[in-house]
Amino acid sequence: MLEYVSLIALSLPAIWIGHHVLSYLISLYQFQKFGASSPVPSITVYTPRDSFATWLLSPWVAPFFESLPPRLGHWFSFVKRDFSWWKKEDFPLPELGDLYWNVGPGGAQLWSSSADINAQILQRKNDFVKNIEDYYALNIYGVNVVSTEGAVWQRHRKITGPPFNEKNSSLVFEETLSQAKSMLASFTQNLDGSEADPGREPIVEDLARWTMTLTLNVISSASLAIKAVWPASSVASSTSNLVNDEERPTKPETEDGLPFQKSFDSVMTNVRILVALWSLPSLLLDYLPIKYFQEILKSSDDFLGYMHTLIGEHKAKIDAESDDDSAGSADLLSSIVRGSTGNKSASLSEEEMIGNIFIFVLAGHETTASTLQTALILLACEPEMQKEVRKEIGAIWDGKEEGEDLRYENYPKMRTIMALMLETLRLYPPVVQLPKFTITPQTVTHNSQTVDIPANSRVSIDVVSTHRSPKYWNQSPSQSRHTFAPSRWLMPSSYVQPPDTSNESPAHENLLCPKKGAFIAFSSGFRGCLGKKFAQVEFCVVVATLLRHYSVVLVGEKGESWEEAKRKALGALDDRRTGVAMRLNGKVKVRFVRSGK
Numbered sequence: 314m315l316e317y318v319s320l321i322a323l324s325l326p327a328i329w330i331g332h333h334v335l336s337y338l339i340s341l342y343q344f345q346k347f348g349a350s351s352p353v354p355s356i357t358v359y360t361p362r363d364s365f366a367t368w369l370l371s372p373w374v375a376p377f378f379e380s381l382p383p384r385l386g387h388w389f390s391f392v393k394r395d396f397s398w399w400k401k402e403d404f405p406l407p408e409l410g411d412l413y414w415n416v417g418p419g420g421a422q423l424w425s426s427s428a429d430i431n432a433q434i435l436q437r438k439n440d441f442v443k444n445i446e447d448y449y450a451l452n453i454y455g456v457n458v459v460s461t462e463g464a465v466w467q468r469h470r471k472i473t474g475p476p477f478n479e480k481n482s483s484l485v486f487e488e489t490l491s492q493a494k495s496m497l498a499s500f501t502q503n504l505d506g507s508e509a510d511p512g513r514e515p516i517v518e519d520l521a522r523w524t525m526t527l528t529l530n531v532i533s534s535a536s537l538a539i540k541a542v543w544p545a546s547s548v549a550s551s552t553s554n555l556v557n558d559e560e561r562p563t564k565p566e567t568e569d570g571l572p573f574q575k576s577f578d579s580v581m582t583n584v585r586i587l588v589a590l591w592s593l594p595s596l597l598l599d600y601l602p603i604k605y606f607q608e609i610l611k612s613s614d615d616f617l618g619y620m621h622t623l624i625g626e627h628k629a630k631i632d633a634e635s636d637d638d639s640a641g642s643a644d645l646l647s648s649i650v651r652g653s654t655g656n657k658s659a660s661l662s663e664e665e666m667i668g669n670i671f672i673f674v675l676a677g678h679e680t681t682a683s684t685l686q687t688a689l690i691l692l693a694c695e696p697e698m699q700k701e702v703r704k705e706i707g708a709i710w711d712g713k714e715e716g717e718d719l720r721y722e723n724y725p726k727m728r729t730i731m732a733l734m735l736e737t738l739r740l741y742p743p744v745v746q747l748p749k750f751t752i753t754p755q756t757v758t759h760n761s762q763t764v765d766i767p768a769n770s771r772v773s774i775d776v777v778s779t780h781r782s783p784k785y786w787n788q789s790p791s792q793s794r795h796t797f798a799p800s801r802w803l804m805p806s807s808y809v810q811p812p813d814t815s816n817e818s819p820a821h822e823n824l825l826c827p828k829k830g831a832f833i834a835f836s837s838g839f840r841g842c843l844g845k846k847f848a849q850v851e852f853c854v855v856v857a858t859l860l861r862h863y864s865v866v867l868v869g870e871k872g873e874s875w876e877e878a879k880r881k882a883l884g885a886l887d888d889r890r891t892g893v894a895m896r897l898n899g900k901v902k903v904r905f906v907r908s909g910k
C-alpha cells in the first residue's frame with residue numbers, strides 16, 4: 314500500500330512537468346507553422362507569450378542571451394522589455410520589415426511599424442481592441458476611460474472627452490505660467506532667495522524631479538482646482554529650503570489625515586507600489602507589517618477621502634449654479650461632475666469619476682514631464698536650435714504692451730516650440746508601444762497582400778520604429794530619420810495639408826502634417842490621447858517662460874570638454890526605461906544662465 318502511495322506521489326510531479334513540456338512544444342510547433350504560412354516574415358521566440366517573469370527579468374537576463382552566437386540568443390532581443398527602444402537604430406526594420414510576427418509558445422503577436430497598417434488598426438476600434446485584463450491594475454480607485462472597452466468605454470469617453478476644451482486649455486496655460494515662473498525662480502535664485510549672479514546660477518541636478526513636480530502641480534489645479542505651492546525657493550539645496558508642511562495647501566481638510574497635496578504626491582509617486590499592494594488579498598493588507606507600505610496605503614485612503622469631499626463640494630457648487638453660470642469653472646472635475654448630472658445610465662458614478670481623475674494624472678504627468686526634461690537637455694546640447702526658440706519667444710514679447718504677460722492668445726505664435734515638442738516626441742516617445750488585441754479573426758492589407766490575424770492575437774504598434782522609419786522620416790540629408798531636427802516640422806507659408814495626413818497641432822500654422830499612422834506619439838483615432846492639447850499647451854508655456862531671459866546649458870564634470878559633456882548627455886537620453894512612461898535612468902545636470910552671460 315505504502316509503495317503505491319509513494320509511486321503516485323512521485324509520478325504526480327512528473328505528469329505535471331510532462332504535461333507542461335508537451336503543451337509548450339505543441340504550442341511552439343503550431344505557432345511556428347502559422348508564422349511560416351503567413352505572407353509576412355516571422356521570428357520565433359522561446360519564452361511563453363505574456364510571461365511576467367520575462368518582462369521583469371529581461372533587462373538582467375538579456376546580456377547573457379545576447380552574448381550567445383546569433384542563432385542561439387538573437388531571439389531574446391525580441392522579448393526583452395522595451396526591446397524596440399534598445400535596438401532603435403536599425404532593428405527590426407532591416408531584418409524583418411515593417412510588419413512581422415513574433416511567434417512562440419502561447420500565441421502569435423503581430424508587430425507593425427507601417428503607417429498604413431497603424432492607421433488601419435487605430436481606425437478599426439471594434440476589430441482591434443484593448444485587452445482589458447492588461448489594464449485591471451489601473452482600476453485602483455474605479456474603472457475609467459483607459460481601462461474599459463466597448464459600450465462602457467463609450468460612456469466614459471462621452472463624459473471625460475468634452476472637459477478637454479478651449480476653456481480648460483486656457484486654464485492650463487494660466488496655471489502652467491504661474492508654476493513655470495516659480496520653477497524658474499528656484500533655478501536662478503541663491504539659497505537666501507536673492508537672484509544669483511549671472512553665470513553663478515544654481516546647478517539643477519535633478520531636472521526630472523522638477524519637471525514632475527511642475528506637471529503634477531499643473532494637473533492638480535487644472536483637473537481639481539487645487540493650487541499647489543512650488544516646493545523650493547532655490548534648487549541650490551533641494552532639501553533645506555522646501556516649503557514646510559504648514560505652508561502647503563491643505564484644502565479640502567479631513568480629520569487626522571495627511572494634507573491633500575501630500576497624499577496626492579504620495580499616491581502619484583508610489584503608484585507602482587500601490588498597484589502591487591492593491592493586487593494582494595485585503596486581509597493581508599490590513600496586517601502588513603512594514604511601516605513604509607502602511608504609510609503609502611494610508612495616503613491612498615486619505616486621497617480617496619479627499620476626492621469624495623471634493624466631489625461633494627463640486628456637486629453643491631454646480632447645484633447652486635444658475636443657468637447663466639452654465640459655463641462654470643474650467644477644471645476637469647467640475648466638467649465631469651456637470652456632465653454626470655441627469656440620466657444615470659449615461660453618467661459616471663462617484664467611484665468612476667475618481668477613477669478617471671486618477672487616470673488623467675497618471676497618464677498625463679510623467680509623459681509630459683519626461684518630454685519636457687528630454688527637450689531641455691536636447692536644447693542644452695544644441696545651442697543653435699535654442700537660439701531659434703529664443704528668437705520666437707522674443708518676437709512674442711516684442712508685440713506686447715508694458716506690463717503685459719504671456720496670454721493664451723499667444724499660444725498659436727509658439728510654432729517653433731511646438732516643432733521642438735513634436736520632434737522630441739518623434740525621437741523619444743514616452744509611450745513606445747500601442748498594444749491591441751483581436752477577439753475575432755481579422756485581416757489587414759499590407760503591400761497589396763491580405764494578412765490573416767487569428768482571434769486571440771496580440772497586435773502591437775511599434776512607436777519607436779515607426780517614428781524612425783526611412784519610409785517617412787528621411788526628409789533630407791540634414792533631416793535624416795535619426796537626426797534631431799525640429800526644423801523638419803516648419804513648413805513654408807504656402808504649405809497645404811496633403812491628403813491622408815494628420816495635423817498634429819491645428820493651433821499652429823504650416824506645421825508638417827505626417828502621413829497618417831507615421832507619427833503616433835499621442836496615438837490617434839478613437840482612442841487617441843485625450844490630454845494631447847493639455848500637454849502641448851503646458852510644454853509651450855514652460856519653454857517660453859524658462860528661455861525668455863535664460864539659456865539652458867550643460868554642466869559637465871570638472872575639466873570635461875563641452876563635446877564630452879554633450880556626448881554623455883546624449884548617451885543619458887538614450888538610457889531610458891518604462892516607468893509609467895519611458896523615462897531616463899540617469900541624470901543630466903543643467904543650469905539656467907542669464908542671457909548674454
Ligand code: HEM
Nearest residue numbers: 459673676677680681744834835836840842843844847848
Ligand atoms: C506628452 C504627453 C503625452 C503623451 C505622449 C501621451 C500619449 C498617449 C498615448 C500614446 C495614448 C494611447 C495609449 C494606448 O492606446 O495604449 C494616450 C491615451 C490617453 N491619454 Fe495621453 N499622453 C500625454 C499626455 C496626457 C495628458 C496631459 C493627459 C490628461 C491630462 C492624458 C490623458 C490620456 C487619456 C485619458 C488617454 C486614454 C484615452 C482613451 O483610451 O480613450 N495624456 N496618451
